[in-house]
Amino acid sequence: MGNFQEATALDRRSETEFDAELDPQWSVGGKLHGGYLLAVLGRAAAELSPSHPHPTAISGSFSAPPDAGPARVTVEVLRAGRGLTQLRARLAQNGKPCVEALVTQGLLDDEGPWWSGVEPIDIPPEEDCVPAPAEAPGAGFRVDLMDVVEQRLDPRVVGFAVGKPARGGVISSWQRLADGADWDPLSLLVALDPVPPVSYDLGLSGWAPTVQFTAYLRRLPAPGPIRVRMTAGDVGGNRMDEVAQAFDSKDRLVAQATQIAGVRH
Amino acid sequence: MGNFQEATALDRRSETEFDAELDPQWSVGGKLHGGYLLAVLGRAAAELSPSHPHPTAISGSFSAPPDAGPARVTVEVLRAGRGLTQLRARLAQNGKPCVEALVTQGLLDDEGPWWSGVEPIDIPPEEDCVPAPAEAPGAGFRVDLMDVVEQRLDPRVVGFAVGKPARGGVISSWQRLADGADWDPLSLLVALDPVPPVSYDLGLSGWAPTVQFTAYLRRLPAPGPIRVRMTAGDVGGNRMDEVAQAFDSKDRLVAQATQIAGVRH
Numbered sequence: 001m002g003n004f005q006e007a008t009a010l011d012r013r014s015e016t017e018f019d020a021e022l023d024p025q026w027s028v029g030g031k032l033h034g035g036y037l038l039a040v041l042g043r044a045a046a047e048l049s050p051s052h053p054h055p056t057a058i059s060g061s062f063s064a065p066p067d068a069g070p071a072r073v074t075v076e077v078l079r080a081g082r083g084l085t086q087l088r089a090r091l092a093q094n095g096k097p098c099v100e101a102l103v104t105q106g107l108l109d110d111e112g113p114w115w116s117g118v119e120p121i122d123i124p125p126e127e128d129c130v131p132a133p134a135e136a137p138g139a140g141f142r143v144d145l146m147d148v149v150e151q152r153l154d155p156r157v158v159g160f161a162v163g164k165p166a167r168g169g170v171i172s173s174w175q176r177l178a179d180g181a182d183w184d185p186l187s188l189l190v191a192l193d194p195v196p197p198v199s200y201d202l203g204l205s206g207w208a209p210t211v212q213f214t215a216y217l218r219r220l221p222a223p224g225p226i227r228v229r230m231t232a233g234d235v236g237g238n239r240m241d242e243v244a245q246a247f248d249s250k251d252r253l254v255a256q257a258t259q260i261a262g263v264r265h
Numbered sequence: 266m267g268n269f270q271e272a273t274a275l276d277r278r279s280e281t282e283f284d285a286e287l288d289p290q291w292s293v294g295g296k297l298h299g300g301y302l303l304a305v306l307g308r309a310a311a312e313l314s315p316s317h318p319h320p321t322a323i324s325g326s327f328s329a330p331p332d333a334g335p336a337r338v339t340v341e342v343l344r345a346g347r348g349l350t351q352l353r354a355r356l357a358q359n360g361k362p363c364v365e366a367l368v369t370q371g372l373l374d375d376e377g378p379w380w381s382g383v384e385p386i387d388i389p390p391e392e393d394c395v396p397a398p399a400e401a402p403g404a405g406f407r408v409d410l411m412d413v414v415e416q417r418l419d420p421r422v423v424g425f426a427v428g429k430p431a432r433g434g435v436i437s438s439w440q441r442l443a444d445g446a447d448w449d450p451l452s453l454l455v456a457l458d459p460v461p462p463v464s465y466d467l468g469l470s471g472w473a474p475t476v477q478f479t480a481y482l483r484r485l486p487a488p489g490p491i492r493v494r495m496t497a498g499d500v501g502g503n504r505m506d507e508v509a510q511a512f513d514s515k516d517r518l519v520a521q522a523t524q525i526a527g528v529r530h
Contacts, residue, residue, distance in 0.1 A: 231382065253499045
């Protein structure tokens, strides 16, 4: 029932190759979620960098949406250093590249920042936020991901659902894994690409497929829910850049991401 | 004399392989500049995507600093689509991978944004800003790059040079190519990784080597100088995330980047 560890499990075939079984539960409108796919690649990268267990930076290019089911993961070590290991990884299906990634593995701890210019997140208490259902009225597709990630949206920005977008270019949410597991650096990759895309808040109701996505994992999250702020940058030329920042229950930035997505405006 | 086109020129050896001659002029403290190296990879990617001449997104992982001189570039097309071409590219020297990149090629135009949440840049007029010399007193190394990129720093943030950093986590600058050429999507990759690193403004005088870097090119720049704002995010665990945004003479965001860099704090 949607266990993240099981959904990202790998079978090692050789020094550099793994078999994955992609789980349809981690999908949006029938398409596997990008953060989930990167987590599968991150897990493979960790197998090749035992002294650097955590993804600290990961960039992915999404060239084809894989189907649920068997997929092949290939990893290459670019450099194994003292403080970090740099790798590239590919997820392919039937020989076709689907996701290509750059991964920097390291060792995270739970210390807070030495300095931060990051704006704290502003969201009402979890119980005052609005649960995001797997079947939103009028959405036109099922968000299976919402059965495994419990998400509550800031009530000030849910107007898009009734045709009244707030148009601030920000959507914030509380997120928990539905099976009760705490967040870790790999599962945070899922949290950093939240549903719906922030373009909904700008009145753009079409889907916004990710083209490239880059995440930095900054420190180990404290137990409990995280809060994620998704912010739109510049929307033009049928492209939108978005920034996501995830804060743990101790108010620390634990992960951040940027993506460039397609959007019709 | 530091011409960007010549410095990034390639000799095609096969369908997917190119020879580059890395130019020592585009370096900082004897190390070739990361944005310059990505531009070399971007030029190779463009050769394999004739209908998509511009890099619209590029992520690079820097695993080893190449020396000036001959290097080999290898490119692989991941997907050639109607609106974009996705590729991976590698710069290697003596068989050792130095820079691995994900590239999305597209076709940019010069239209402004449909919507923007990006804060406009705030910097005094170019003539009131402070030229950044190739040999800064007390820097301890030569910034050859400053002979080919004319950079003027916001005078409010140059205190770091005399031991009085402003500690705002922001360094803004005017930038021109010294040979008088206008900026283009490839050369903007150099502008997006400015010298000095923004950590200087936080009182951290050590170098901040880029680990991973991601740029989005958003539209064709108008002729004339650009203004670049570099902002520090979260500094901790010996890592710093930085955001760079480049604005053209029409005040439009033309390019943006994020990087995660090593830093001693």
